[in-house]
Amino acid sequence: MRKKIVAGNWKMHKNAAQTEELLNELIAKIPAETDAQVIVAPTFVNLASAVNQLKSTAIGVSAQNMHQAESGAYTGEISADMLTSVGVKTVILGHSERRAIFHETDALIASKVDTALQHDMTVIFCFGEELKDRQSQNHFNIVENQLKDGLFHLQAKDWEKIVLAYEPVWAIGTGETASPEQAQEMHEFIRETVRKAFGSDVAEDVSILYGGSVKPDNAKEIFSKPDVDGGLIGGAALKAEDFVAIVTAI
Numbered sequence: 001m002r003k004k005i006v007a008g009n010w011k012m013h014k015n016a017a018q019t020e021e022l023l024n025e026l027i028a029k030i031p032a033e034t035d036a037q038v039i040v041a042p043t044f045v046n047l048a049s050a051v052n053q054l055k056s057t058a059i060g061v062s063a064q065n066m067h068q069a070e071s072g073a074y075t076g077e078i079s080a081d082m083l084t085s086v087g088v089k090t091v092i093l094g095h096s097e098r099r100a101i102f103h104e105t106d107a108l109i110a111s112k113v114d115t116a117l118q119h120d121m122t123v124i125f126c127f128g129e130e131l132k133d134r135q136s137q138n139h140f141n142i143v144e145n146q147l148k149d150g151l152f153h154l155q156a157k158d159w160e161k162i163v164l165a166y167e168p169v170w171a172i173g174t175g176e177t178a179s180p181e182q183a184q185e186m187h188e189f190i191r192e193t194v195r196k197a198f199g200s201d202v203a204e205d206v207s208i209l210y211g212g213s214v215k216p217d218n219a220k221e222i223f224s225k226p227d228v229d230g231g232l233i234g235g236a237a238l239k240a241e242d243f244v245a246i247v248t249a250i
């Protein structure tokens, strides 16, 4: 079933004490009656303690990345088994910063998706066009190709574990946000693309989050669009007050 989701990507922010403090604030401030699934993605070293701290709450914990191999000589990397062994059942894959700074390709991301699914993890799959693609009117093609190359090798049943996060790169961390109409237009296109390949049940059930400078003052309008099922939040996830306001907006 399609879910409303608000996920906070903390990136390389918050040490152990700051993580504990922010989580305590979220525990105290997120209204119990919210119908959104709330997820936080602290850094690797704070995942185990976050899972522990949140264990009697409805707030989920996600990793921000993982390696595609089961184990091996990959210095500095983290496997799916390591994540699930500390209770992390969700992972963000394909974030634009991973694609741009760490040169992750669609093929690599597809293999990470496969590994995550083999471990019964939920994948928040990020994709979205760059500014030059939108300026050259190529944004629909780029988005369709990222989607196809990353996910279209899956079976229909695998989609129960997939959450899509459309994040136009030009809107990430820039203060620029897609207008609610631009977000809806692309989300509708994404759902239609999924429908053509996997059928209506998969397309109607998959949650499509919008990410890119979502803030308390624009969240409500973006979330009001019929194909926007929530948000992946970067900067505004680092302040309890802002993140809670965004959760409440849904």
Ligand code: PEP
Pocket: 009, 167, 171, 172, 173, 174, 175, 211, 212, 213, 214, 232, 233, 234, 235, 236
């Ligand atoms: C992100 O990095 O996923 C993101 C959406 O960041 P921000 O909200 O800061 O634009």
